[in-house]
Amino acid sequence: MTTSQGEPVGLRERKKARTRAAIQDHALRLFVAQGYAATTVEQIAAAAEVSPSTFFRYFPTKEDTVLYDQLDPVFVECFLAQPAEVGPLAAMRAALREVGGNLGNEESERERARQRLIFEVPELRSRLLEQVTDNLKMFNDAVAERIGRDSRDANLRAWTGAVIGVVVSAYFTVLEDGGSVEDLLEQVDSALALLDAGLPL
Amino acid sequence: MTTSQGEPVGLRERKKARTRAAIQDHALRLFVAQGYAATTVEQIAAAAEVSPSTFFRYFPTKEDTVLYDQLDPVFVECFLAQPAEVGPLAAMRAALREVGGNLGNEESERERARQRLIFEVPELRSRLLEQVTDNLKMFNDAVAERIGRDSRDANLRAWTGAVIGVVVSAYFTVLEDGGSVEDLLEQVDSALALLDAGLPL
């Protein structure tokens, strides 16, 4: 009961995926409609037609319904798939464009709502930043391997830190101005270009 | 009932300051002794001999007992006090050295415990990062004024983002290795030196 890629797709897995998606969809919908804090887990569970216990089996916390990002693994895969001769910054920018360019209209709108929620609700914002530092570690290791350098190299760590810092800064700037997902990609990309040019002040 | 600086120092204020310090001290002590999650607000309140209601009047959340940083305003003041001809990066490094060099032994030990807690407890970590992005904004504005540039300048924003990113990266690297507060200052400083040198990869 597996695909050619080896992923199991039995009835169980499909049902699980559907339940998970239903919970997340209803959660986002309710959050947008009546606010994050004002929406209880019980309401979400009721809307998704599962019990509260089941809710917590799918999402460890209420926050995770917003933070769970389907696009993230796609981006990572895309980054790693870039040809070896491309520098790490260029590879990142290419991956960004590829993933961002393939967003359907509905997907883009949903993602925008998600980003707004994260930006506006302090608890979500801080959790996002935690994810970012986790990604910093993974990014650092990936780049280390890519350019054949020790992952603990101080130069490298400073550089990856700068990359992430630049991205976050651009990200928040766009969200402050209420920009779209497309604006987000554009601003992040040009900020990375500045970094590539040696951060001329 | 005020000093020559105009700060009120009545019995009330002094008692408040003492209560605040007592709560934070007992909180940190208990967290270190028996773990953050295992310590309840009731226990902290009991140890500090106040009611739980009073606890929440002094610290909006349990997290804040750890996150409240007495050194932060000192650092900001120190940064702003640097002579105008010093570049922003050099000013930052100077402020870092000044504040870090004046730490007493007890203060240093307490700070180390605080940093370890923040690093090890996910909720605290993510809250810290939120603080960092708030500081990013303030830092950006301060630098903008310092060098006479618009605070929304994309170049500037990318640059300040990079600075903060480099600092955070160094910070986490040291904490991962269980370093002291002195190691922390040293690593952050040399990471900033790398940034100053154009982040040679």
Next chain:
DNA sequence: TCGTAAAGTGGAAGTTACTATCAAAAGATA
């Protein structure tokens, strides 16, 4: 196809962080 193991679900009961309210106590002021 049937029986059994495994996985998923719901319900109930408990813990704890946090909020709101209000009356009593303590400090400031005249």
Next chain:
DNA sequence: TATCTTTTGATAGTAACTTCCACTTTACGA
């Protein structure tokens, strides 16, 4: 001393999680 303001503690609540157990549904070998 008398009064006015600030601070405190007690009480009662809400909601996010956790734990545990009995029940149903799905998977799979015989």
